[in-house]
Amino acid sequence: MRIRALVATLMLWLWVPVVYGQILLAREALEEPQLSVGCLYPLTGPMGFFGRDANVAIGMALDRIHKLNQQYEAIGEKLYPRLKVLLEDSKGKRHRSATIARQLVEEEGVSVLCGVVYSSIALEISAYAQQKEMLFIGAGHSSSRLTQEPVNPWYFRVNNDSRQSMRAGARYLKEMKLEQPWTTLAYVGPDYDYGHQALEDLLEGLEDLGVPFRISGEYYPKLSEPDFSAYIEALLVSPPDIVISNFFGDDFANFVRQAHLQGLLKVSRLANFDTGGGYDVIAALGNDLPPGVILSGHHHINWPDTPRNREFVAEFYRRSDRYPNFMAESSYAAILAVAEAWREADTPDAEGMRRALEGMKLPLPEDPPGFQSWIDPVSHQIMQVTAIGESQPNDDYPPAKRMLGNWKIYLPEIQP
Known part of the structure; x- marks a missing residue:
């Protein structure tokens, strides 16, 4: 019954x-x-x-x-x-x-x-x-x-x-230093609890790992702000080696699109270690997402x-x-x-x-x-395991024109 x-x-x-x-x-x-x-x-x-x-x-x-x-x-x-x-x-x-x-x-x-x-x-x-x-x-x-x-x-x-995602991101950045030396990073995230907390989590992770770096700037636009050009122009004045962003959904898609058009992605690597690699963002961007953007998400359809x-x-x-x-x-x-x-x-x-x-x-x-x-x-x-990858051409999951690949996998820092 x-x-x-x-x-x-x-x-x-x-x-x-x-x-x-x-x-x-x-x-x-x-x-x-x-x-x-x-x-x-x-x-x-x-x-x-x-x-x-x-x-x-x-x-x-x-x-x-x-x-x-x-x-x-x-x-x-x-x-x-x-x-x-x-x-x-x-x-x-x-x-x-x-x-x-x-x-x-x-x-x-x-x-x-x-x-x-x-x-x-x-x-x-x-x-x-x-x-x-x-x-x-x-x-x-x-x-x-x-x-x-x-x-x-x-x-x-x-x-x-955000602590799990950003500490995995810190491990990724430490490994990246060995292959592609970098010294400066900037942060752009939404101006509410999540955006501010995510940066604290990343900085804590980098400090615990003993990674030397310098922050060249922090920027906190409002949620659903349509125009990021002023923030991108500020970043372009003295481009950091890496831009860390914690926007999600349409906000991140809009930021990537505008950063690409204004040339920021030609001089700085862009990374989003928490939700930027979600399928919704990748599909919305299509060919506007250039190869080599460092992304992760809470779930991936191809990993x-x-x-x-x-x-x-x-x-x-x-x-x-x-x-x-x-x-x-x-x-x-x-x-x-x-x-x-x-x-x-x-x-x-x-x-x-x-x-x-x-x-x-x-x-x-x-x-x-x-x-x-x-x-x-x-x-x-x-x-949970965190998988961080790079955007690559891939049209197996339309309407997306990119998917993530070249994965690096990070187990949780604590075990059961």
Whole structure:
């Protein structure tokens, strides 16, 4: 009976079009859900593509849970819960996100919150979750401040944070010095928590590795600022060897396009170690992305070349007729983590799930052979491999004209 209820729920999700602000998994399931999850993503506006990809991936995660339940039922193992997932359009707005979070909890009765793209909003939602003593699974934002002491015991993140990405970037830059000596770098990032924290993380990594360098400038444009020409002109006055950028989405695509046109990329190497290598950016740039730009991301559609990652990308494409950006895998991971925590918990309540999440191993599409993502019980941050590559001509994944290659792979600095 439990399986039949989940099947009905999943089938309704597959056939009913998404109506933003309403429940994706229909209320008319044959049995009441055992766990309700409320996810906040922008579904409309400049960053709406993040939420739309999260929408597809949540469905994939639910189907994955259903298939695993079929296997577990056949051998008499404990099943995953019947899930109800509500996806709300935050529009990327701070006040709206906070209001929606309260409504999901206090009016809709969700037990777990998930998602959120902007780190500044995630900090506020995290504080609310701590106040309510309920789980918040961060899936999409990156500021390392969310997993620094004092750690919110109810917050867990299932994608790389800026500390992991930037410290991997520091290791990359140290190795690069041996092959292409450099002495100066400049930083350009968004003027909010994530942008400032990312530079702190990089500087800490370089200092810990004993890398000598000089910062020639720091620039912090506002989010969604359309014209970066003044910042690029300032960089061109005395071009640094390397420009580090932590823009994401359309902002990074616009910065690359303008930097290319104004000649900055002819005199400085450009690197984005956190989300700049996401497929959405690469596809948006097309031939405007020159070869040799140093990029990474939270998930890559052409690395690792494993059955799990190939199947994830192919299934996403089958459902949506497009390739996924990194938000897809993080939202997929969030739903799997919630279901796994409920299944593994000694008691199927918030405290039991919280304890189950600490140290949890979670096999994900981005895991290379021999590695499995796991959640650090101290910081509540997922530990994952970082792959950094260079842009190269490649039209295997249209409409992109470039993909990343010449990979360098960095394991997490701590082990389970």
